[in-house]
Amino acid sequence: KNEVEQSPQNLTAQEGEFITINCSYSVGISALHWLQQHPGGGIVSLFMLSSGKKKHGRLIATINIQEKHSSLHITASHPRDSAVYICAVRSNTGNQFYFGTGTSLTVIP
Amino acid sequence: EAGVVQSPRYKIIEKKQPVAFWCNPISGHNTLYWYRQNLGQGPELLIRYENEEAVDDSQLPKDRFSAERLKGVDSTLKIQPAELGDSAVYLCASSFGGFDEQYFGPGTRLTVT
Numbered sequence: 001k002n003e004v005e006q007s008p009q010n011l012t013a014q015e016g017e018f019i020t021i022n023c024s025y026s027v028g029i030s031a032l033h034w035l036q037q038h039p040g041g042g043i044v045s046l047f048m049l050s051s052g053k054k055k056h057g058r059l060i061a062t063i064n065i066q067e068k069h070s071s072l073h074i075t076a077s078h079p080r081d082s083a084v085y086i087c088a089v090r091s092n093t094g095n096q097f098y099f100g101t102g103t104s105l106t107v108i109p
Numbered sequence: 110e111a112g113v114v115q116s117p118r119y120k121i122i123e124k125k126q127p128v129a130f131w132c133n134p135i136s137g138h139n140t141l142y143w144y145r146q147n148l149g150q151g152p153e154l155l156i157r158y159e160n161e162e163a164v165d166d167s168q169l170p171k172d173r174f175s176a177e178r179l180k181g182v183d184s185t186l187k188i189q190p191a192e193l194g195d196s197a198v199y200l201c202a203s204s205f206g207g208f209d210e211q212y213f214g215p216g217t218r219l220t221v222t
Contacts, residue, residue, distance in 0.1 A: 043213035086151050099151030
């Protein structure tokens with residue numbers, strides 16, 4: 001049983017396309033994280049949010065606590081956005097972390 | 110400001126041998142995490158420290174894995190003896206507090222042959 005489910009698992013897009021990655025979770029949370037991992041590289045935290053919406057450059061993250069769902073949007077996608085995007089949640093009981101298996105994004109020029 | 114530092118970056122060992130990983134968190138960060146990431150999977154928390162205290166080690170295989178953070182700063186993660194299934198990337202992360210944003214190190218890629 002996975003506490004965090006992401007979709008799609010793999011995504012290929014043309015440069016310039018608007019991209020959406022979805023994350024659903026089954027536990028009560030205190031925070032949700034969106035992380036980016038490049039091949040062979042470390043993990044970079046993109047967003048940490050507990051409500052509403054956050055925007056950073058071309059990236060937008062939203063969360064609906066009632067529906068236990070979050071989305072990561074990338075506007076005007078670029079090949080350098082190609083990476084694995086991981087959703088992670090921190091439970092509000094026991095402060096445990098649960099990670100999704102990631103969405104592998106490839107943006108084609 | 111330096112990020113989270115890990116060493117070594119890569120390690121290849123034969124099964125049954127011991128191995129140790131080292132992590133230096135961002136200065137001032139009280140919370141330190143060790144994760145294991147298998148190929149194609151998300152990270153899995155092994156242990157979380159608040160200063161020098163291990164506050165969550167429920168996922169740490171204690172028969173062969175051990176960790177320490179003696180002075181509440183650097184940390185080491187040890188596997189003894191290593192098994193083939195331990196091949197993975199071991200990630201260290203730190204945060205100011207247990208509820209703050211985490212910063213990840215580059216990871217140590219372990220291959221057990």
